[in-house]
Amino acid sequence: MTLIAIFFPSLSFLLRxxxxxxxxxxxxxxxxxxxxPAAIWSVVSLQNSRxxxxxxxxxxxxxxx
Numbered sequence: 001m002t003l004i005a006i007f008f009p010s011l012s013f014l015l016r017x018x019x020x021x022x023x024x025x026x027x028x029x030x031x032x033x034x035x036x037p038a039a040i041w042s043v044v045s046l047q048n049s050r051x052x053x054x055x056x057x058x059x060x061x062x063x064x065x
Contacts, residue, residue, distance in 0.1 A: 001046060009035075009042035016049065 005012040009029055013022035029038040 002043060005042040005046045006039050009038040012042045012046060016046075021045075 001012065001015075004015070010022045010026035013019075013025050025038050025042065028034040028041075
């Protein structure tokens with residue numbers, strides 16, 4: 001998924017169900033200069049969503065004990 005986020009940033013958002021963000025990212029990556037910020041944005045967003053899922057799982061585990 002990280003490779004998709006680097007090479008196809010808008011597709012990464014689209015696969016995660018963020019349609020408006022994918023459209024905005026596609027508009028940004030249309031320009032060659034905008035491709036790099038779009039790829040960085042996509043990778044950072046992917047890492048943040050993974051961290052959020054991991055934190056939620058830890059919170060649920062702590063509450064169940």
